[in-house]
Amino acid sequence: MAAPNGAVPAIEFRDVQKRFGDTVVLDGLNFTVAKGDRVTLIGPSGSGKTTILRLVMTLEDLTDGYIFIDGEPLTHAEVDGERVELKPKHKTEIRKRIGMVFQQFNLFPNMTVIENIIEAPVHVLGMSKEDAIEKARGLLDQVGLADKEDAHPLELSGGQQQRVAIARALAMDPEILLLDEVTSALDPEIVGEVLGILKDVAESTDITMLIVTHEMQFARDVSNRILMFDGGRIVEEGTPEEFFTNPKEQRTRDFLQAVVADPITGALPWQPAPGASGTPAAPATPTTPSTTSTTTQDGDPL
Amino acid sequence: MDSNFEALGAALPRILDGVWITLQLTVGGALLAMLIAVTLGLLARQENILVRGFARAIIEFFRGTSLVVQLFWFFFVLPQLGVELDAMFVGILALGLNYGAYAAEVVRGSINSVPQGQWEATTALSMTSAQRMRRVIFPQAWALMIPSLSNLLIHLLKGTAIVSFITMADLTFRVDQLRIDTDTFFAYTVGLIIYFVLAYILTLVMNMLEVQAKHRLGRGESLREALSLRSPDTGVDAGEGARS
Numbered sequence: 113m114a115a116p117n118g119a120v121p122a123i124e125f126r127d128v129q130k131r132f133g134d135t136v137v138l139d140g141l142n143f144t145v146a147k148g149d150r151v152t153l154i155g156p157s158g159s160g161k162t163t164i165l166r167l168v169m170t171l172e173d174l175t176d177g178y179i180f181i182d183g184e185p186l187t188h189a190e191v192d193g194e195r196v197e198l199k200p201k202h203k204t205e206i207r208k209r210i211g212m213v214f215q216q217f218n219l220f221p222n223m224t225v226i227e228n229i230i231e232a233p234v235h236v237l238g239m240s241k242e243d244a245i246e247k248a249r250g251l252l253d254q255v256g257l258a259d260k261e262d263a264h265p266l267e268l269s270g271g272q273q274q275r276v277a278i279a280r281a282l283a284m285d286p287e288i289l290l291l292d293e294v295t296s297a298l299d300p301e302i303v304g305e306v307l308g309i310l311k312d313v314a315e316s317t318d319i320t321m322l323i324v325t326h327e328m329q330f331a332r333d334v335s336n337r338i339l340m341f342d343g344g345r346i347v348e349e350g351t352p353e354e355f356f357t358n359p360k361e362q363r364t365r366d367f368l369q370a371v372v373a374d375p376i377t378g379a380l381p382w383q384p385a386p387g388a389s390g391t392p393a394a395p396a397t398p399t400t401p402s403t404t405s406t407t408t409q410d411g412d413p414l
Numbered sequence: 415m416d417s418n419f420e421a422l423g424a425a426l427p428r429i430l431d432g433v434w435i436t437l438q439l440t441v442g443g444a445l446l447a448m449l450i451a452v453t454l455g456l457l458a459r460q461e462n463i464l465v466r467g468f469a470r471a472i473i474e475f476f477r478g479t480s481l482v483v484q485l486f487w488f489f490f491v492l493p494q495l496g497v498e499l500d501a502m503f504v505g506i507l508a509l510g511l512n513y514g515a516y517a518a519e520v521v522r523g524s525i526n527s528v529p530q531g532q533w534e535a536t537t538a539l540s541m542t543s544a545q546r547m548r549r550v551i552f553p554q555a556w557a558l559m560i561p562s563l564s565n566l567l568i569h570l571l572k573g574t575a576i577v578s579f580i581t582m583a584d585l586t587f588r589v590d591q592l593r594i595d596t597d598t599f600f601a602y603t604v605g606l607i608i609y610f611v612l613a614y615i616l617t618l619v620m621n622m623l624e625v626q627a628k629h630r631l632g633r634g635e636s637l638r639e640a641l642s643l644r645s646p647d648t649g650v651d652a653g654e655g656a657r658s
């Protein structure tokens with residue numbers, strides 16, 4: 113799979129295999145993510161989406177194959193036809209270009225909000241404390257939590273913790289941002305504000321994003337490519353436009369129907385309800401409409 | 415009975431000397447035990463099988479042999495091999511190794527119980543394993559290990575009594591002496607009370623450490639609040655602080 117224009121892709125999976133014991137989760141997976149792409153992985157639970165992100169973040173070791181970041185091997189390289197593991201130091205260097213936001217936030221409870229954000233910039237990137245604090249304050253402002261810098265993570269709501277986690281990841285200036293179901297642990301009414309912030313990030317930066325989400329409206333708004341997974345394989349891929357208006361594979365249609373169809377009319381949010389003469393379905397769908405995201409992101413609904 | 419108290423009054427300076435020796439052994443032993451516990455606890459988690467095996471062997475050896483025998487070995491056998499050691503040094507060494515081996519398991523277990531997500535977040539931020547341990551994992555594990563360490567510290571205090579076997583005039587030795595001028599019941603009752611008071615003070619200190627460690631994790635009041643007599647809900651606060 114060659115990247116467009118022959119440019120070096122931000123992420124390349126080449127014949128990646130991942131086994132957990134006897135369970136083969138990924139078997140010879142190939143795909144690339146071009147620089148600046150926003151790629152959303154969708155698919156049923158257990159199809160290997162989280163595993164893919166964890167492999168990129170080096171939280172799991174791949175059992176075979178190669179992952180390249182900006183054309184450089186991440187964990188293993190082919191040397192004289194042999195697959196050799198690279199030094200931990202090499203992994204650490206490449207890893208600095210990658211950031212991740214987790215479903216469970218994973219803020220450090222032994223640090224305040226601002227300490228969480230400046231920790232890695234100061235101790236990993238060697239930024240001065242003053243600069244790191246200034247930058248952290250800017251990011252807290254961006255995620256609408258400027259007044260919470262001295263709070264402890266556990267004093268914050270889930271939505272606020274996730275916003276801090278986003279700020280913490282962005283403070284490292286990642287080239288690649290991995291988002292694994294970042295709103296799944298949140299109350300439905302909070303989901304919109306977190307997604308709104310991520311949409312802003314997508315619009316205001318050129319960070320490459322690899323996203324796993326069940327929020328189809330968000331996937332549609334933010335990504336330029338969607339990959340549908342099932343059983344560790346890519347079933348279908350395309351632009352959100354192609355994907356949501358005219359899915360080619362039956363497997364994809366079934367999946368979309370199951371996750372996003374209106375529970376009453378059976379209509380997909382971007383399709384007219386069957387029988388409803390030409391009127392688009394109301395946005396009252398299980399996914400949070402993007403309009404809500406933008407109005408509530410600073411916690412101040414006008 | 416009055417004569418007993420007179421004798422106690424007369425013996426007081428010697429008893430305080432004994433308390434001082436016991437405290438030195440307890441604090442010295444505890445500091446050495448902590449150093450050993452953290453070192454062995456961290457080594458016992460290493461991937462390298464030799465390093466891990468080495469740590470495990472030391473832990474098992476010192477947990478599996480009697481403290482008294484270790485003490486005698488250092489004090490009576492080493493001199494025969496030409497190594498003459500000061501009794502206080504031997505006492506601290508034996509206590510530190512023995513309780514350090516127990517505490518190493520506490521340290522290792524607490525580190526392992528810090529949630530997986532915390533470890534993963536440090537990887538996602540490209541922290542080195544040393545940074546991860548020092549700045550994220552250990553501070554959280556510390557709050558988890560204090561109750562067990564507190565327990566071991568009380569055991570260590572009581573364990574110091576055996577140094578009277580190696581000619582040290584610690585609290586137990588002085589209480590034994592007191593028996594000559596008073597009677598068995600009186601002297602050992604005094605001994606019980608003094609050990610109890612020492613243990614209680616240590617428990618209070620450890621409780622304060624625990625309140626502080628939890629507060630650092632954003633759970634519960636600060637130490638100042640816990641000790642404050644001015645706070646509006648004083649009664650509750652002071653009670654909580656002393657118990658938790």
Ligand SMILES: Nc1ncnc2c1ncn2[C@@H]1O[C@H](COP(=O)(O)OP(=O)(O)O)[C@@H](O)[C@H]1O
Binds near residue numbers: 135137157
């Ligand atoms: N640590 C693990 N040990 C064993 N099996 C695992 C582990 N992590 C994931 N799996 C298995 O790998 C498969 C893919 O999991 P995952 O990547 O989490 O899927 P998804 O994120 O798409 O729901 C599942 O069958 C899951 O049970």
Ligand SMILES: [Mg+2]
Binds near residue numbers: 158163
């Ligand atoms: Mg998943």
